[in-house]
Amino acid sequence: MPEPEEFAEALLGQLSVEHGEEEEIAGLEERIAGDPGFDVRFEPLEDAAERLFPEMRAALEEFTGMPAREGARLGLAGLDEFKRLKGSKVFVGGEEARRFVDDLFAAVSAKDAGRIASLARRDMARYLVYSTYAIQYLSKISTTYGDYLDGTVYLNRFVLSSYPRIILYKQGPPFGARGGQVGSGYAGALKMTILEELAHSQQGRLHDANRAAAARVNSINEELACAVLDMGDGPASALYEYMRLQDVPPDFPMAKKANLFFALNPDNFVAGVLGPDVMTYTNIEVDPRISEHVPVLPDAYRRWLGPIQAHHAAFTAMEGMAQLVVEEVLGGDPDFKNYLSAFAGTDASSYRVRKGMGRDFARAVREKHHRGAFEIIMSSPPTTREIKDPGLFLERVG
16 A cells, blocks of 8 residues: 555544544434433523523623623534534644645545545645644544634534433433433533633634744744655664664655654654753754754754744633633532533532643632733733743733
8 A cells, every 4th residue: 555545544543533432422322312212302502502602701701801702603513514623723824734734634524545645645744744633633522512713612513412412321211310410511511611612712812822823833843844754765764763763664765754753843852852841941952963864953943942832821821711711600500510520520629629730820810910810911921931930920910
């Protein structure tokens, strides 16, 4: 089998667990629909979401002292549409890269190995960079309730329309006796999702900074992929041996270079080796033996450091703010408590003590500045050092 086809099969293989979960959800839905003993009906997703949307919007604005995005609206996305939406969350620096990512996510969503292989042939460097995002983003679809993009709070129709019935069905009869608790948990899941994504709608300035930084990171990764692919077979084999990477059959030269790129990709080679503290570094040393073979590497890592830190700081702050909103606004909500127990398998106490650098940062700012906290974070975005040590941020902003 030619190497592009091998890459396509391997990519789909890495998503096989997700595909299996999707098939299981669809199969359970069909079984439930045909079971005359299951007579519990839940409020349709669209009706429930429309009912809860204004309530969550008002609660968000009261807590943060900031308006949700003007014109923010609800959108219900089926499985394939939601997967394509996730592709839109991969931020890139140009129209050609945008088209490539959209085509790749559409092909992976359709499980079309031929189209995936064709994309690998069309642009192997971009394939190496963005196939990792396809794995990262699409392997979580069956546990992702919603997302926010360009003024729309999207709900994952495939998951949210199925889970209440599936959860109740798995508990077994009598279904009616437990239907109320599961229905309440279903409402809690919707409240949490709508509230969290509406919180993201407030974060336009941070979102723009995150988008620009992530696009720069991806452009640098594309450059690095091109540099590795342009290596001669001899230098590539010598570097491969020096780095002691996994053996590859000699008739798979592209796979060897792909493994080199994945090993040298700064997200792996720098962050994976040096750990999260790299987000506070100002310089990265590169093994001279490696940079001999890939001369662009030191400069690429140097240029990567600034945007990856900006991306990390913006993304962590955005997620932390949204998590704090959910925790504080829904902390005493009975529907949310039933969501935690029936859907998430936890409780309010465990939920509150979970670790989260971004949430802890947002909480520290909130404790000092109260309802003005999020506006301060938006107007004076934190650095990675300030995320790690909120006292530095509070000292700077006063």
